[in-house]
Amino acid sequence: MDKNRFTKSERKELRRLAGLSYEREMANALESLEEDFKRWRKNKITAFEMNEIIHRFHNGIARDLWSFYTTRHTELNVKHAIAEGIILETEISPGILEKLK
Numbered sequence: 001m002d003k004n005r006f007t008k009s010e011r012k013e014l015r016r017l018a019g020l021s022y023e024r025e026m027a028n029a030l031e032s033l034e035e036d037f038k039r040w041r042k043n044k045i046t047a048f049e050m051n052e053i054i055h056r057f058h059n060g061i062a063r064d065l066w067s068f069y070t071t072r073h074t075e076l077n078v079k080h081a082i083a084e085g086i087i088l089e090t091e092i093s094p095g096i097l098e099k100l101k
Contacts, residue, residue: 021081
């Protein structure tokens with residue numbers, strides 16, 4: 001991944017796209033917590049059980065996503081997002097999309 005392959009404005013756009021992908025993946029992961037919160041509000045699980053679920057979420061998927069998006073090259077993050085359907089090709093400028101291929 002040659003940094004000079006992308007212009008300054010394209011690198012900025014890649015960072016925006018990686019951030020968008022991170023947010024979308026996190027939002028998807030949070031859906032599972034929403035169901036647990038509903039169970040807690042209906043007294044199906046205790047506050048302690050809910051706390052443990054939150055703790056596991058934080059130390060699990062939330063940490064994994066943070067690590068994935070903060071320790072990898074932005075270009076790889078965007079390629080991953082495209083491959084997984086997190087970001088659609090139509091959301092990416094043609095110039096950047098061509099350079100990613």
